[in-house]
Amino acid sequence: MLTGLxxxxxxxxxxxxxxxxxxxxxxxxxxxxxAERTGANTDETHTANExxxxxxxxxLVCRRPTGVPRGGLHTHFAFSIPAAEYDDWWTRLxxxxxxxxxxxxxxxxxxxxxxxxxxxxxxxxxxxxxGPGIDGIFEVVLEVESLARAESFYAALGFETVDRGDDRxxxxxxxxxxxxxxxxxxxxxxxxxxxxxxxxFEVDDLEDVVSAVDDRARSLExxxxxxxxxDPDGHHLTFRSVTG
Numbered sequence: 001m002l003t004g005l006x007x008x009x010x011x012x013x014x015x016x017x018x019x020x021x022x023x024x025x026x027x028x029x030x031x032x033x034x035a036e037r038t039g040a041n042t043d044e045t046h047t048a049n050e051x052x053x054x055x056x057x058x059x060l061v062c063r064r065p066t067g068v069p070r071g072g073l074h075t076h077f078a079f080s081i082p083a084a085e086y087d088d089w090w091t092r093l094x095x096x097x098x099x100x101x102x103x104x105x106x107x108x109x110x111x112x113x114x115x116x117x118x119x120x121x122x123x124x125x126x127x128x129x130x131g132p133g134i135d136g137i138f139e140v141v142l143e144v145e146s147l148a149r150a151e152s153f154y155a156a157l158g159f160e161t162v163d164r165g166d167d168r169x170x171x172x173x174x175x176x177x178x179x180x181x182x183x184x185x186x187x188x189x190x191x192x193x194x195x196x197x198x199x200x201f202e203v204d205d206l207e208d209v210v211s212a213v214d215d216r217a218r219s220l221e222x223x224x225x226x227x228x229x230x231d232p233d234g235h236h237l238t239f240r241s242v243t244g
Contacts, residue, residue, distance in 0.1 A: 001158040001208050003242060005176045006200035007052075007059035008137055010120055011071035015051050017117040018062040025097055026079070026122075027133050028053035028060065055079060056129070056136035061198070069236035075120050075194025076187060078111065078139035078178075080127035086110055089124055102189040113189035121191030139178040143193030144233045147171060150181045153231055156212040176201060198236040209239045 012018040015033070022028045031052040053060040063071040081089060090112055093099045102113040111125035129135035144150035151161060151171050159173035169183040182193035203209055206227050214220055218230040229237045 001205070001212070002176045002201045002203050002239070004202040005058050005137060005140075006202055006238075006240060007061050007198075008075075008077060008140055009050075009061035009063050009069065009071040009198035009200075010075060010116075010118065011065050011073055011196075012062045012118045013064070014117065015049075015062060015064060019051050021116050022051075022053050022060065022062065025093070026124075028055055030054075031059060055134055058137045059200075060137070063198075069198040070196055072120075072194035072197035073118075074192045075197055076123070076141040076180075076191035077120070077137060077194075078123035078125050079134045080129045080136040080138045081124050081134055082129055082131035083109070083126040085131060085133070086112070086124075086126050104188050113191065115189075120194075121187075121189055123189075123191075137177060139180065140197065140199065141180040141182055141187070141191065141193045142197055142233065142235055143184055143195050144181050145183070146232070147181060147183055149232050153213065153216050154179060154181070156216060157209065158212075194235075196234050196236065198238075200238045200240065202242045203239045204241075204243055206239060206241050
């Protein structure tokens with residue numbers, strides 16, 4: 001049903017500070033900043049209150065809180081980097097910028113963790129990507145009130161549960177990216193699930209989305225080539241048709 005992740009939007013206090021971190025430290029190219037522009041992966045209009053970065057084929061949107069959707073707060077999410085670049089990133093972030101990083105291993109793959117200026121827990125994880133540098137967003141964590149309700153909602157959209165936390169208060173689901181649903185808690189590096197997160201997805205059939213979640217969503221609005229949904233926990237989801 002869902003064919004790709006178009007964007008992840010974060011709420012920031014200072015666009016300048018966000019740009020310094022994501023462009024200056026993490027070397028993400030800027031797609032747009034300071035003027036109205038239609039995004040590369042969507043017909044949404046980005047405004048002067050946003051800076052849009054290219055994380056591979058996915059947009060990372062940093063947005064000042066001037067309207068709805070606001071963008072996510074304290075959101076833990078993960079960027080993909082080529083496995084061979086991991087040590088270079090560790091050296092760069094610790095020696096050139098002075099970050100006190102945390103590291104975790106998932107089987108043979110390693111991830112490092114740091115925080116952006118707005119308290120989002122940013123993971124750089126080894127992946128099978130071309131690079132160079134950050135090449136995609138492979139995981140987003142949402143905070144939810146009821147794990148069973150949230151899991152059912154995203155399963156209806158085609159996400160598949162692949163793991164459960166030992167405390168049974170979180171699940172990991174596979175889809176266009178890995179989606180983790182957490183009841184309120186602290187994770188690795190004290191990361192937290194995001195609240196009122198704004199996600200954009202590509203979809204091959206909008207009617208499938210409507211059928212799947214119309215009776216589950218807080219709200220559902222049809223727009224030209226798009227369906228805009230708020231999930232049961234208030235996360236803002238936009239589904240855009242890729243078939244015209």
